[in-house]
Amino acid sequence: MTTINLKKADAFIKEAKKNVHPRYRLGYHIMAPANWINDPNGLVQYKGEYHVFFQHHPYDENWGPMHWGHVKSKDLIHWEHCPIALAPGDACDKDGCFSGSAVVDGEELVLIYTGHHLIDKEKDTFFQNQNIAISQDGLHFTKYEQNPVIAKPPHGSTQHFRDPKVWKHNNDWYMITGHQTEDGIGQVILFKSQNLRDWTYHGVLEQSDDKHGYMWECPDFFELDGRYVLMFSPQGMEPSGDLYQNLFQTGYFVGQYDYETNAFKHGDFTELDHGHDFYAVQTFKDDQGRRIAIGWMDMWESNMPTKEDGWAGALTLPRELHVSKEEQILMTPVEELKQLRKKEHTLLVDKLIEEPLSFDVTDDLLEIEVAFDLEATTAGSFGLKVRCGQTEETVISYDVNENKLSLDRSKSGKGVSGVRRVKLPEKNHLSLRIYLDRSSIEVFANEGIATLTSRIYPVEQNQGLSLFQSDGKVKVTHLKAWELEDIW
Ligand code: FRU
Secondary structure (H helix, E strand, O other): OHHHHHHHHHHHHHHHHOOOOOOOOOOOOOOOOOEEEEEEEEEEEEOOEEEEEEEEEOOOOOOOOOEEEEEEEOOOOOEEEOOOOEOOOOOOOOOOEEEEEEEEEOOEEEEEEEEEEEEEOOOOEEEEEEEEEEEOOOOOOEEOOOOOOEOOOOOOEEEEEEEEEEEEEOOEEEEEEEEEEOOOOEEEEEEEEOOOOOEEEEEEEEEOOOOOOOEEEEEEEEEEOOEEEEEEEEEOOOOEOOEOOOOEOOEEEEEEEEOOOOEEEEOOOEEOOOOOOOEEEEEEEOOOOOEEEEEEOOOOOOOOHHHHHOEEOOEOOOEEEEEOOOOOEEEEEOHHHHHHEEEEEEEEEEEEEOOOEEEOOOOOOEEEEEEEEOOOOOOOEEEEEEEEOOOOEEEEEEEOOOOEEEEEEEEOEOOOOOEEEEEOOOOOEEEEEEEEEOOEEEEEEHHHOEEEEEEOEOOOOOOEEEEEEEOOOEEEEEEEEEEEOOOO
16 A cells, blocks of 8 residues: 555656746755645664654645655755655555654664544544654665554543654653643653563653643654753743744653653743744754754644645754753754855945845845844944845844844735844844745844744845844944855
8 A cells, every 4th residue: 555655646746846837946945845744753873874754745735644755855955855754545544644753673663653543523522642663774764564553541531542753762762742621721741662662651751730731743852962841832822922933832841850750840831943934843963962853843723825836834943952041942053054154245244224224136046044132232222134025024123221132024025014022131242143044043042042933935036135223323343145046
């Protein structure tokens, strides 16, 4: 069954690709050749190459029976599309190969994923189980004959039991999954195995209280800089001021974990990214010891204007993670991304600016690096406008009195709106790295303490860049930009 389904899906995608409109196609982000993608899955390094899989519906620009799409790279920046890795339709995954992870076990690359099974399509009732698929070459995967490896959740549950993340600690394999109890409580539950095939239940790692939603999707758990981090994507959190403004959130707890007692003691929930489009993040550790995260650069139920162009969904840039001494996650673009830089524009060095300035930078794939000296700044607010035209602009601004960074995409083109804000810890500088692609923006602030990731859909002519301030002067330490390479 699988081989036929995989061949059919690959052949379909090859044809669908011919009808994809290029205007919003990204230049240096992971996307499918055509049609729908959502969560990143199975991030892993195997035999010297980076592999990223993703939730993929090859037959339509809308979500549908989930396959695993696949890209690989030698350097984390130049990606190539591989044949579709998993197609649904076997007894263990009749209606979908949902999210999961990948591990290297000796010579083998093993995918661990959720099988989705519809009971009644109309009523959206289903059940979910956990499965594995094995590859010797990193390209062709065989589903384990005795799937599922976990047939059902261990205790009173609703139908939600998915998104296995697996890792090795000492000589044991551990798996966490998202889970919902009969009382509608979101949980992350833990399993243990010696061989990736036989799993025993090991308890609840953490669960929601009344503030943290009804279901926790896509959990990830790892040790970093002497702490333990649980990342997950809770559904059902209420907006609170500038926080939790998207339909669903992605965030984390940082704390200490004891493998013997399964006790995880941690601080408050913190949102991981503050833009409009960031969800279902997953991480992995590479051979340099870096913890690298990639998220889905979209949001459920959002307007996706590229559907009319024959595709929808993309992944964020890979980001290196650290934990600060305040137990906050810092996210910065991986070092390799500097290799995408082509022509450099040095726009300002050590300048006190007292009126708006426009620059002749028209590249559609662009990295901008800017630093402001806040001690020498008297302006109440200042910022950058990118993708500016007659009627359109995307505005990144900083409110000096409130220490708030905002991303305003109310004039960012087709079908998007809204402002997102994040309060930054007080500093005497503000430094930003901004990655602009044809339909996305990622802003990294002050050594990664905050990021804002959003999709934007400007019309083609809108390429300008300008700097503005109000009620005083702003001191720019430097402003540089680089045209970036198109990897596709
Ligand atoms: C998260 C999610 C996962 C699920 C997958 C289905 O975005 O809902 O929980 O496995 O997407 O595509």
